[in-house]
Amino acid sequence: MLIIAEHGTLLLLLACLFGFFMAWGIGANDVANAMGTSVGAQALTVKQAIVIATVFEFAGAYLAGGEVTATIRKGIIDPALLKDSPHLLVFGMMASLLAAGTWLLIASAKGWPVSTTHSIVGGLVGFAAVGISVDAVDWGQVGAIVSSWVISPLLAGIISYALFSSVRHLILNTDQPFQNAKRYVPLYMFAVGFMMVMVTLLKGLKHIGIDLNWGLDSPFFNALPVAAVAGLLTAMLGRLLLSRVPDSSTEDNRFAAVENVFAVLMIFTACAMAFAHGSNDVANAVGPLAAIASVVGSGGVVGKEAILPAWILLLGGAGIVLGLASYGFRVMATIGRKITELTPSRGFAAELGAAATVVFASSTGLPISTTHTLVGAVLGVGLARGIGALNLQVIRSILMSWIITLPVGAGLTIVFFFILRLVFT
Secondary structure, eight states, X not given: OHHHHHHHHHHHHHHHHHHHHHHHHIIIIIIHHHHHHHHHTTSSOHHHHXXXXXXXXXXXXXIIHOSEXXXXXXXXXXXXXXXXXXXXXXXXXXXXXXXXXXXHHHHHHHTOOOOHHHHHHHHHHHHHHHHTOGGGBOHHHHHHHHHHHHHHHHHHHHHXXXXXXXXXXXXXXXXXXXXXXXXXXXXXXXXHHHHHHHHHHHHOOGGGTOOOOOSOSOHHHXXXXXXXXXXXXXXXXXXXXXXXXXXXXXXXXXXXXXXXXXXXXXXXXXXXXXXXXXXXXXXXXXXXXXXXXXXXXTTSXXXXXXXXXXXXXXXXXXXXXXXXXXXXXXXXXXXXXXXXXXXXXXXXXXXHHHHHHHHXXXXXXXXXXXXXXXXXXXXXXXXXXXXXXXXXXXXXXXHHHHHHHXXXXXXXXXXXXXXXXXXXX
């Protein structure tokens, strides 16, 4: 308590700095990952991707992320163990933020798309092991997170493979690809609108006064009618936009007009992916900062949950936009060009497959990583064209970065935790 009273303001200022640094890393890595397919497929410019990410990441975080976030991410640590030493919780959260930001900087420099959630979880495991005890870690939760390394890319890969296979069967491998694109693309647009609304409703809107309940037992089934209406409206808007796309096919490139159609569609899927990412990761990524603000603001009281103030979301949002604009190009290049060659039709299948995976996981409780989900979706699209369409060397590097994220996050956090404790005690 005494340390919080003496150094609370300084600790909070440092925490804001570390939180901003981590948010910068989220923008440079996670958000760049979410936008990479659209930029790589040349459906969006980098500037357009930044604008879309800014709007829809914020919307997803606020509308579908909730205003209350667990102070200990994913229930890794029981905060009751720290009620008599709140300063250790503050040091641990600060160290986790700094460690996650450092690892995201390194990974972004290498062009590796890694998981912010896993970076933070690794940090919390490291902090718990040295700051409390190894037994304080909920290893069952850690095991569930590790399982997402397989679940996320596998599920997204299967869905994206099926989606792109349907595009080839219904549109690309036909005698009249442009006419068939105008016929079938509104169906895919329906799926995009449907998925965006399902993400919003399944993630919960209670904190802004909307509690959807038609008397059915499952939140999934309660959300279905609203999502279906949204899908129909999206399809109608899409049909209107597609009516204005001219047939630019030539003898040398009979798919030019089709790809233009999918480029229009990718604007919708980019919005859906940014929204899904915001709902799944962004609000929770600033959870450690919310925990620190709660402890410092209360004079050292440790609670199980903390209100996520608007200023923390604004701080995180500013860092995210700056990170994407200043350093996101490296991860965008990996996702958009280095794993497999993307066109608008392939990028669409990857983004919609990833968004669908987030919806499915939200409704079933499956542990997933948005980053791993999108990488798996790109892999699924590449596999639909054959193993030769994939850059296996790049894939090996990405898998290696996934495996070391948890231990690196833990190791860096341990180092930073001891430094902070030495300085302030």
